[in-house]
Amino acid sequence: xxxxxxxxxAKALQHWRVEKGFERSQVAAMLGCSYETVRFxxxxxxxxxxxxxxxxxxxxxxxxxxxxxxxxx
Numbered sequence: 001x002x003x004x005x006x007x008x009x010a011k012a013l014q015h016w017r018v019e020k021g022f023e024r025s026q027v028a029a030m031l032g033c034s035y036e037t038v039r040f041x042x043x044x045x046x047x048x049x050x051x052x053x054x055x056x057x058x059x060x061x062x063x064x065x066x067x068x069x070x071x072x073x
Contacts, residue, residue: 006044009053009067014042016060030059 017027017038024038031038031052040046048056053064 007047007067009048009056009062009064010042010044012062012066013038013056013060016062017042031055 013027017024024042025035028035028038032055033052037046041048047067050064053067056062057064
């Protein structure tokens with residue numbers, strides 16, 4: 001089974017977390033969601049809701065437009 005395409009938002013969230021030295025559980029606590037949700041978001045297996053996108057943006061500075069997947073040709 002192939003991996004889903006990761007949005008730039010997924011990549012940016014993982015990069016931000018690693019750069020800041022946070023564990024997924026710490027980011028989950030900041031966002032008020034589960035560890036698994038953060039893992040799914042970072043792996044591109046889930047897209048955050050509009051509300052969660054805005055919360056991620058307010059905490060990390062990641063632009064909400066980065067969560068849009070680019071269409072494959």
